[in-house]
Amino acid sequence: MRGTPGAVLLAGCALAGLLVGCGETDSGAAPRADGPPLTRVENELLVSCGGDPGWVPSAMVNGIEPAIPRSEIEAALDAIATEPKLSVETSRVLPQGGRTPWKLLAEDDDHLTIALGDWTFEGPARDAMTMSLEREGEGWKWTGHGNCWHLAPVLDDGTWVNLSSTKPLDTTSTTVTVDVTELACTGSRDPVPHLDEPSIVTTSHDVTVYWTSRPPQGAQECPGNPTVSQQLTLDEPLGDRVLLDGSRWPPVPIG
Template sequence: MNGHRLWAMAMTALLVAGCGSDSGTNVVSDGAADGPGLTDEDSPSSEAPFETVRFEGELEVRCGTLVFPDRVVDLRLYPEFTDDLGDFVSDGFREEFELQWQEGLNEVTLHEIERTEDRILLMGDAPDSNGAGFTEIGFEKENDEWRISRWGGCRPQVTVDGFGISELRLDPSDEPDASSTALTLLVTERECASGELPVGRAIAPVVVESDTSVQVVVLIEESRGDVDCPGNPSFPLVVDLSRPLGQRSILDIAFEPPNELVWPIPLGPSKLSLVVEGEPPAQGNANSFTWSGALPGGLMLEPEGWADFSGPIQSWSPADQPITITGFVTSCGSTGCGEECEAGDCESLERLGAECVAEYVPTEAQDSTITITYDGTACSVAQVLTSLD
């Protein structure tokens, strides 16, 4: 694929309403109105909320300051750094360097991405990343003394000016097979977008096909203005193939190494979330709860801290062991309750009312949310399971 120019010219991309998306969307095509779910009224117009565009440039793969030529992510193409790294570390960074060294940096093979008389840029596999991320270290010489200019981690990813990347999944309601000439994807924007769909912003799907794989990346025009990051909804996107899928693998190439898309979507480990709500405790009391498991403990929320903590307060992921959640109201006395309590101390606390108890048992393909609601010296508990498929 070296030097291969990536085109989306021959590809028709259709945004399809429904198909399991997180919210309803109008349908927009890239100049075609004959795709699934399309009618004449759905044809593109200047008022359509989504716009798909053809991408005619070169994709770059970048990690930190390094752009990998021809998208070949292989640090072995660069000479190995054989000097003593500690010789370049200033006294002000020595303590942090020693900590990083002991935590795995000593086992990293560093390569010289750039080396001049007054600048050095090094990169190597990040400790414990299993090849999915790199460590980047930079030095610059000032007044004949080397100083650290860069120190951090990065993961190689596709970059295009003005666009961000997205996370792709195969639509669980539309299974591809060997005869498929199109793929239905669920697309989730990775960049911050205030939790909104990319209405009014361009979407550029890129498909690169070979005899062994179908490589896909969906670029989304960056948001304008100030945005926050609560997580973004997904939307369906249909991309056409130049020939039937056959036995080729489907790869999301937004990151390196790429992520293979499979159907049905593999289920990850279950997650348990704990939410507390209801009335704040009376002065001198605390709304309290404990949890069992490998790391048991508890929290006691007095009136002053209730507003800061009420809502989603604790989560376990993966939640692969049974956990007992117990809620109750306790008296703090003249010295106050503090905030945390050890497992044994929690159990010995006075209960002003009846306990409310929820037993969590890991359930395949389901996340669990346990909500404790406080009312005076009483509490109640509810548990909701959410399917992962």
């Protein structure tokens, strides 16, 4: 993964809080025993707007310090903002060229991921963007930019499943019904045969569900993925705790 030396898999029961289901359960979706397939760097989860590279949430506050001179990045942004073939797209997001406020989210020898607009520890504002640069000779070339409307933890394996609920959750039972929808393009397949076991992380305040599925092989059309109901088995009723969907950063309430 670019720009993320020392990345390690977050697994087992060494998460903050207690990982539910390190043993078997009798009904509902049994939590996976090896923990959610998330990636950490120096005790922070990696997040991204989809795919590689990822960055740590703290980078969204003040950015990371670039290994190359900041003037080199600013010169590249100046060139990108005034390049005739690009300026129609880039001048709007770089109105002041290299003097446009920016933060560096991730970096390696050949790639830079830059944040434009307002970003906080919890992610970007609605109109904020990322911009990707790639090394070309002695300089940098633009390879794309876009909004970041689905900020999510970076997965070591699998693809995210979104969780929701159109009905009130039963907070008195250890079995909770949720609606699941695959987020990747899957050709509108039935998700149930492809679901991994969910990972459930509990604290005294909330219960976070990390649910993934096996991605299909080859290119897929995106006509819209079906939503199906599934049952989760908890170690104890929710009570007054909040049930959270871990497919977003930060996790969002379900229901």
